[in-house]
Amino acid sequence: MYRQSVPEGCSWSEHAAIIRESIPADLPQPQPDTIAPPSRMSSGLKLYYFAIRGLAEPIRMMLLDNKIAFEDITFQKDEEWFRIKPSFAFGQVPCLKEDGLEIPQSGAIIRHLARKFNLDGETEEDKVFADFFAEGIKDLHLKYTGMIYRAYETKDEFLATVYPVELEKVEKLLKKHANGEKFVLGNKLSYADYMLFEELDIALVLSPTSLDAFPVLKAYHTRFAQRDNLKAHLATRRIPINNNGKQ
Numbered sequence: 001m002y003r004q005s006v007p008e009g010c011s012w013s014e015h016a017a018i019i020r021e022s023i024p025a026d027l028p029q030p031q032p033d034t035i036a037p038p039s040r041m042s043s044g045l046k047l048y049y050f051a052i053r054g055l056a057e058p059i060r061m062m063l064l065d066n067k068i069a070f071e072d073i074t075f076q077k078d079e080e081w082f083r084i085k086p087s088f089a090f091g092q093v094p095c096l097k098e099d100g101l102e103i104p105q106s107g108a109i110i111r112h113l114a115r116k117f118n119l120d121g122e123t124e125e126d127k128v129f130a131d132f133f134a135e136g137i138k139d140l141h142l143k144y145t146g147m148i149y150r151a152y153e154t155k156d157e158f159l160a161t162v163y164p165v166e167l168e169k170v171e172k173l174l175k176k177h178a179n180g181e182k183f184v185l186g187n188k189l190s191y192a193d194y195m196l197f198e199e200l201d202i203a204l205v206l207s208p209t210s211l212d213a214f215p216v217l218k219a220y221h222t223r224f225a226q227r228d229n230l231k232a233h234l235a236t237r238r239i240p241i242n243n244n245g246k247q
């Protein structure tokens with residue numbers, strides 16, 4: 001029977017305990033003086049999500065990297081989530097609240113912020129490229145979460161069959177601008193970069209050799225991880241990638 005209370009993908013209640021246990025106790029805490037202070041104009045941005053990377057991480061990284069102040073509000077407890085769940089348009093998060101505006105859906109949130117902070121490309125051609133690139137990454141992410149949440153026993157098969165095919169397409173597209181040596185749009189940073197970086201990062205966690213056949217993607221990941229405002233976040237984040245503790 002279809003169980004409406006247990007959605008596909010990320011069901012918080014099933015796995016909350018596993019997540020809490022999976023956080024390494026010895027991970028260093030962020031030091032206030034290693035985190036760049038927010039400097040760009042923002043108006044009380046509040047991002048609601050669970051204490052996982054999941055669908056919120058590209059949004060968080062984009063905000064942090066561009067020094068856009070926001071409140072990262074994470075639900076920690078089952079009761080807390082089920083109390084607040086009905087207040088969200090689709091009963092799900094991430095959700096961004098900003099001066100009375102409530103934006104559900106990770107894609108709508110990141111694009112809204114990209115438009116607002118000039119991270120969506122200059123020309124129509126670039127905007128469209130960033131959009132379809134990001135949609136392609138999202139499709140790959142759905143394949144990944146399908147395996148993580150519903151078929152983890154097929155991980156080796158996923159690594160052997162899905163990544164080689166999908167990452168080849170991604171690398172080919174990345175090379176369209178500046179030979180893949182800069183950003184998704186070439187010289188101009190865009191929201192698609194944060195989606196790409198997170199997907200490459202989780203691929204490397206799944207298997208450290210997953211990018212070996214894709215030198216341009218591997219170099220992109222190495223380069224992007226060195227961005228000044230991201231470094232402290234990457235070194236100190238304590239949250240797991242997925243809510244079932246698998247990665």
Ligand SMILES: N[C@@H](CCC(=O)N[C@@H](CS)C(=O)NCC(=O)O)C(=O)O
Pocket residue numbers: 007009010011012054055085091092093094104105106107
């Ligand atoms: N299409 C939505 C999917 C949102 C979604 O699946 N959210 C999950 C967490 S990853 C959720 O809120 N699960 C809790 C629940 O449904 O009770 C998006 O991109 O934001």
